[in-house]
Amino acid sequence: MSADRERKAAKLRHLLETEGDAVFENTTHVNEGRYETNSHRDDIDELRGQARAIKEDAIERLPELIEAARTSVEANGGEVYVADDAADANRYITEIAESKGAETLAKSKSMTTEEIEVNDALADVGVDVTETDLGEFVLQVADEAPSHLVGPAFHKSTEDIAELFNAHFDPAEPLETAEDLTQFARDHVGEKIMDADVGMTGANFVFAESGTIALVTNEGNARKCAVTPDTHVAVAGVEKLIPSVDEFPPFAELIARAAGGQDIATYLSLLSPPVDSPVVDFDAPDEPLDGSADDREFHLVLLDNGRTEMRDDDELRETLYCIRCGACANSCANFQHVGGHAFGGETYTGGIATGWEAGVHGLDSAAEFNDLCTGCSRCVDACPVEIDIPWINTVVRDRVNRGTDTEFDWLVEGLTPDADPGGVDVQKRLFGNFGALAKLGSATAPVSNWLADWGPSRALMERVAGVDRRRDLPAFQRETLVDWFESREPLATAGDGDREAVLYPDAYTNYVLVDRGKAAVRTLEALGVDVTVAPCHESGRAPLSQGMIATATENAARVADSLDPYLDDGRDVVVVEPSDLAAFRREYERLLDADRAQRLAANSYEVMEYVYGLLENGADADTLTAGGDVAYHSHCQQRTLDVDQYTEAVFDRLGYDVVTSDVECCGMAGSFGYKSEYYELSVDVGETLADQFEAADVDERELVASGASCHEQLESLLPQASTHPVELVAPAVERVPRSR
Amino acid sequence: MRTDTTDRFADSLEAADVSCTRVEAAEFADALAGVVEQPAVGVPLGIDGVSLDDTDVEIPPTPRLLREAETGVTRVHGIVSYGTFVIQGDEAGAEPVSLYPTTHVGVVRASDLHEDVEETASWLGEEFDAGRDSAVLATGASATADMGELVAGVHGPQRVHAVVVTDR
Numbered sequence A: 001m002s003a004d005r006e007r008k009a010a011k012l013r014h015l016l017e018t019e020g021d022a023v024f025e026n027t028t029h030v031n032e033g034r035y036e037t038n039s040h041r042d043d044i045d046e047l048r049g050q051a052r053a054i055k056e057d058a059i060e061r062l063p064e065l066i067e068a069a070r071t072s073v074e075a076n077g078g079e080v081y082v083a084d085d086a087a088d089a090n091r092y093i094t095e096i097a098e099s100k101g102a103e104t105l106a107k108s109k110s111m112t113t114e115e116i117e118v119n120d121a122l123a124d125v126g127v128d129v130t131e132t133d134l135g136e137f138v139l140q141v142a143d144e145a146p147s148h149l150v151g152p153a154f155h156k157s158t159e160d161i162a163e164l165f166n167a168h169f170d171p172a173e174p175l176e177t178a179e180d181l182t183q184f185a186r187d188h189v190g191e192k193i194m195d196a197d198v199g200m201t202g203a204n205f206v207f208a209e210s211g212t213i214a215l216v217t218n219e220g221n222a223r224k225c226a227v228t229p230d231t232h233v234a235v236a237g238v239e240k241l242i243p244s245v246d247e248f249p250p251f252a253e254l255i256a257r258a259a260g261g262q263d264i265a266t267y268l269s270l271l272s273p274p275v276d277s278p279v280v281d282f283d284a285p286d287e288p289l290d291g292s293a294d295d296r297e298f299h300l301v302l303l304d305n306g307r308t309e310m311r312d313d314d315e316l317r318e319t320l321y322c323i324r325c326g327a328c329a330n331s332c333a334n335f336q337h338v339g340g341h342a343f344g345g346e347t348y349t350g351g352i353a354t355g356w357e358a359g360v361h362g363l364d365s366a367a368e369f370n371d372l373c374t375g376c377s378r379c380v381d382a383c384p385v386e387i388d389i390p391w392i393n394t395v396v397r398d399r400v401n402r403g404t405d406t407e408f409d410w411l412v413e414g415l416t417p418d419a420d421p422g423g424v425d426v427q428k429r430l431f432g433n434f435g436a437l438a439k440l441g442s443a444t445a446p447v448s449n450w451l452a453d454w455g456p457s458r459a460l461m462e463r464v465a466g467v468d469r470r471r472d473l474p475a476f477q478r479e480t481l482v483d484w485f486e487s488r489e490p491l492a493t494a495g496d497g498d499r500e501a502v503l504y505p506d507a508y509t510n511y512v513l514v515d516r517g518k519a520a521v522r523t524l525e526a527l528g529v530d531v532t533v534a535p536c537h538e539s540g541r542a543p544l545s546q547g548m549i550a551t552a553t554e555n556a557a558r559v560a561d562s563l564d565p566y567l568d569d570g571r572d573v574v575v576v577e578p579s580d581l582a583a584f585r586r587e588y589e590r591l592l593d594a595d596r597a598q599r600l601a602a603n604s605y606e607v608m609e610y611v612y613g614l615l616e617n618g619a620d621a622d623t624l625t626a627g628g629d630v631a632y633h634s635h636c637q638q639r640t641l642d643v644d645q646y647t648e649a650v651f652d653r654l655g656y657d658v659v660t661s662d663v664e665c666c667g668m669a670g671s672f673g674y675k676s677e678y679y680e681l682s683v684d685v686g687e688t689l690a691d692q693f694e695a696a697d698v699d700e701r702e703l704v705a706s707g708a709s710c711h712e713q714l715e716s717l718l719p720q721a722s723t724h725p726v727e728l729v730a731p732a733v734e735r736v737p738r739s740r
Numbered sequence B: 001m002r003t004d005t006t007d008r009f010a011d012s013l014e015a016a017d018v019s020c021t022r023v024e025a026a027e028f029a030d031a032l033a034g035v036v037e038q039p040a041v042g043v044p045l046g047i048d049g050v051s052l053d054d055t056d057v058e059i060p061p062t063p064r065l066l067r068e069a070e071t072g073v074t075r076v077h078g079i080v081s082y083g084t085f086v087i088q089g090d091e092a093g094a095e096p097v098s099l100y101p102t103t104h105v106g107v108v109r110a111s112d113l114h115e116d117v118e119e120t121a122s123w124l125g126e127e128f129d130a131g132r133d134s135a136v137l138a139t140g141a142s143a144t145a146d147m148g149e150l151v152a153g154v155h156g157p158q159r160v161h162a163v164v165v166t167d168r
Helices: A003-018 A020-038 A044-060 A062-076 A086-099 A111-116 A118-124 A134-142 A158-169 A178-195 A221-227 A249-260 A307-312 A317-321 A333-338 A353-360 A363-370 A378-382 A389-401 A409-413 A426-432 A434-443 A447-453 A455-465 A481-487 A507-511 A514-526 A541-545 A549-568 A578-591 A594-602 A607-616 A636-640 A644-653 A679-694 A708-717 A725-729 B002-015 B025-035 B063-068 B094-099 B117-129
Strands: A079-083 A104-107 A128-131 A198-201 A205-207 A212-217 A231-237 A267-271 A297-303 A499-504 A529-533 A572-575 A604-606 A628-633 A656-660 A702-705 B019-023 B040-042 B071-075 B077-079 B084-088 B103-109 B135-138 B159-165
Touching: A003 A020, A003 A333, A003 A679, A020 A249, A020 A333, A044 A062, A044 A249, A044 A317, A062 A079, A062 A297, A079 A086, A086 A111, A086 A118, A086 A198, A086 A231, A086 A297, A104 A178, A104 A221, A111 A118, A111 A231, A111 A297, A118 A128, A128 A134, A128 A178, A134 A158, A134 A178, A158 A178, A178 A221, A198 A221, A212 A221, A212 A249, A221 A231, A221 A267, A221 B094, A249 B117, A307 A317, A307 A353, A317 A353, A333 A679, A353 A363, A353 A389, A363 A389, A378 A389, A378 A636, A389 A549, A426 A434, A426 A455, A426 A541, A434 A447, A434 A507, A447 A455, A481 A507, A481 A514, A481 A529, A499 A514, A499 A549, A499 A607, A507 A514, A514 A529, A514 A607, A514 A725, A541 A549, A541 A578, A549 A572, A549 A578, A549 A594, A572 A578, A572 A607, A578 A594, A578 A604, A578 A636, A594 A604, A604 A607, A607 A644, A607 A725, A628 A644, A628 A679, A628 A725, A636 A644, A644 A656, A644 A725, A679 A708, A702 A708, A702 A725, B002 B019, B002 B159, B019 B025, B025 B103, B025 B159, B071 B094, B077 B103, B077 B117, B084 B094, B084 B103, B084 B117, B094 B103, B094 B135, B117 B135
Parallel strands: A079 A297, A104 A128, A104 A198, A198 A231, A231 A297, A499 A529, A499 A572, A572 A604, A628 A656, A628 A702, B019 B159, B040 B071, B071 B103, B103 B159
Antiparallel strands: A205 A212, A212 A267, A267 B135, B077 B084, B084 B135
16 A cells, blocks of 8 residues: 555544544434424425525625625724735734734634634734634644534544543543533633633624624624624635625524524524624623723624635635535535544535635645545535535546646556546546446456456555455456347337337446346336347546546546437436436536536436336336335435435335435445545445444345445445345346345 | 414424513513512613513623623514524623523513514514614524533523513
8 A cells, every 4th residue: 555545544544443433423413403403394495595596696796795895894883804815814813903902812613713723823912812612612722623614523522521621620520521511611711701802703694785794603602702892803704795684594594404403593693793782891890881882893804815716716616605514524424434634624624625625725735635525425415505515526636636646657548548637646547447447357257357356466456556455346247238138139029118218337237237237127128118228338427436527528428429319219218326327417417518418317217216107107016026125225326316215115116115224325435445545434434334234123134225336335344145126126037136 | 363473482482492471561570570580680671561670680781790690681572483582782781681691581572573584584684774783593592512412501591581571
C-alpha cells in the first residue's frame, strides 16, 4: 500500500476506534427524529421547492441584496462591512474590539467564524473569547475542531465530556451525568456572558430589506450574546442574504426538521440590530433597565472569502444554497461511522463540505476527504434545499484528478482507453474503466479469475492500484449475458408481446452476475414482454464515481447511441442495476443533450419497477415464483429515486414476507470497498447492515439485494448467499438456486 | 371559533411541554399568582384591563432581578400550530425578561394567536414595517443535547407557562 493510502487508512482506523461509536449513536438519534418529524407533514417537498427557489433567486441577486442590507442596517444605526477574505474580516473585527477596549467576548456557535478562525485573531489582540454553545464550549476546553455542522461535539460521549471537565475544572464533586455537565457548563458560560464586553454571533439568514439577522438555536445562547453586551458583531457569509421576512417561512419550517428532527427550533430569533432591548449591565446590578438602547453598537460583517467566485462557478454555485443543517452528514453512511474529523476539511464537514472547502479553502482541503463521498445520493433527499451534493463532489473530484500526477499511468493506459487526461490516479483509472476490465476478464475467464486471485497479482494490484487484497474480486463469467441471449433460439412468441422492452446490460450483469440478467429476461418474457438485450456499454457510473467526467460523458453518449434505435422503435428500457438507472435519470441530463437525456430517463425502468407496472396492467402473476421469507436490502440510489417501493410491492403481491434493512448504504458503494485506504471503513459500515440480517428471526430468511455492490458486501459479511429480487421471483421452472 | 383556536394552541403547547392557563381578564391577577414563583420580574403587558400592577411581579427589571428571579413575565403573541411564543423585543426589556429567569410566563391575548408560521411572518412583516422589527419565536424551554442527552434549561428558561386571556 502506498504511504498516502496507509496514512488515510490509519487515520480512519483511529477515528473508527475513538469517535465512531459516539458519532453513530448521535447521527442515528437525529435521523430517527428527522424521519419521524417529516412523516407528520405531507408538504415537505413543496417547502423544499420553495426554499430552493428563494435561494436561487437570492444568489442570483446577491450584489443587489448586499447593498439593500447595507442601506437597511445603516438606517437602523448599525454598520455593514463586506470582507474580502478571512484576514480582512479579522482585521475589521479586532479593530472593533480594540476600539471598545474589550477584554472579553462571548460568542455564539458560528461556522463562519470558524472558517476565518476569529478566535485566534482575537486572542492575538488580548481578547478572551468564550464559546457559549455548550457543544462548542466542550471543544474549546478540549482544544479540538468541530466535527459536525450542527453538533460540534457530536463525536464525544457523556463519559468523554465528564472525563474532560473533571480533569480541566477539577470540580468539588466529580461530574457524571449529562444533567451535571450541562448545569456546570451553563453556570460557567453564563457568568462569562454576563461579563462580556462584546457579543458575537453568526447569522443563519440575513433579511436584506429590514437588516434583520435570523439566529436559530435551541439553547438561547445566541440571544444572550446578541442582546446582553452593548456591542454586537454578527459574522455571516454573503450567501446568507434573503430578501425579506416574507421569505422566511419555508426555512423556519425546514431547518430544525432537517437538522435535528424538531418541528421548529426552540428559538428563531429575528433581530434587527442595534436592537431596542436595553443593555444589561451586570456591573450595575440595581440600576433599572432604563429603556434606552442608545449606547448599542452593531456591526454586520458579510464575508466573501471565495463566495463570489463560487457564485460565478456553474458547478459550485449550488453550494451557496446550503443552510448548514448537517442533514447531508447525518444521512451519510460513511459520516455515521467516522464523523467530521475524517469527513471534513479545514472547517466544514459532511457531504456539502466538499463544495464549501473547495470554494473557501481550495481544492487541497477538499481533496483530503472528497473520496469519502461514495455518490450513494442518500443526502439528496435529506437536503432541505435540494442541492445535488453528490454531483458537486463528483465535479470537485474531477478537478482534483486533473491536478494529480502518478508514475504508474502507463500500466492502465492501454487497458483503459478513457477520455480523461493522463494524471488521473491509477486506482481511479482502474475502477473508472470497469467495463473494459470486465470485458477483458470475461474474454479470458477462467484464467483471468485465477490470475486475479493469485497472491503475487493481488500484492501488485494492492501496491499499484490500491485494490485491497482482503476483498474478494468479482468472478468474470466466460459466457456473457449478451452472448447467452444471442445464442438462444428466439421464443415462439417473439414479436407478439403485449409490450416490447430492451434490457440494458450493465457490465456487472453482462460479465459477472449473469444469472440476474437471465432471470430478468425470463421474468419479463413470462409476463408477456417481447425482450431484446442491448449491447453492453458502461453507463458512465464507474468513471463518475472516480470523478472522471469526460470519460463518463463519452460513455453516456455511447449508451444513448446504442439505445436510441430501440427507443425509436418504441421499446421500454429495463435496467437491472439501480445505480445505472440513477445515471440515466439523474446524471445524464448533465452529460447529454437535454432532449436525449429526457427521452432516455422517461422511458427507462428499474426491472422490478417494470415488473410492478406489468402486474398492475394485468400481467399474470401466477407465472412468477411466489411466497417465502425474505431479508431485503434495497439500494441507496434506488431509494433516492423512490423506486425501492416497487420491489416491495411486487414481493407483497407475490406473498413474500419481507424484512427490509433501514441503513443508508451497504458501505461497498461500487469501488469504494475495494480501495485499500477505505476497506476497513467499508466493512465497518457494512457490519451495521449485517447486524440487521443476523438478528434472530431474520438470519434464516433468503437474502436479497438490488445492487451488485450490496450483493458483494453482503456475501463478504454473511454466510448466506444473496440474490437479486428478480432472481427470486423469476419463473420457478427454470430457477436454479445459487450456491456459494 | 375562538375557543377552538385556544384549544388547539393549548394542545400544541402541551406537545412542546408548556403548561397553559386560560383566563378572562378580570381573573388575570389571581390566575397569575397561581403560576408565578417568587421572586418574579416583568415588563408592562400593554393589554387592556390586564396589568402586573396589582401582582407581586416587580417592574422595571434590573440586572440583579434578571439574575435572581425565578420567573419572568412578558406579553407574547402565539403560533397555534407549534405552541410557539412570539416575543417582540422592546425598550422595556421583554427580551431579557423572557430569557434570563428560570421560568418564562408568556401572557397572550386570544386575539394575538396566529395560525401558523406563514401567517405569523405576514403579521411580522407589518410589524417590521412599523418599526417593531425584532422578535423571537420561542417554542418550549431552552434545551441542549450537547452533553449526550437532552437537558432542559440551558441559557434560556427551564420551564415555560402560557396565560391565555380568552376575552381579549
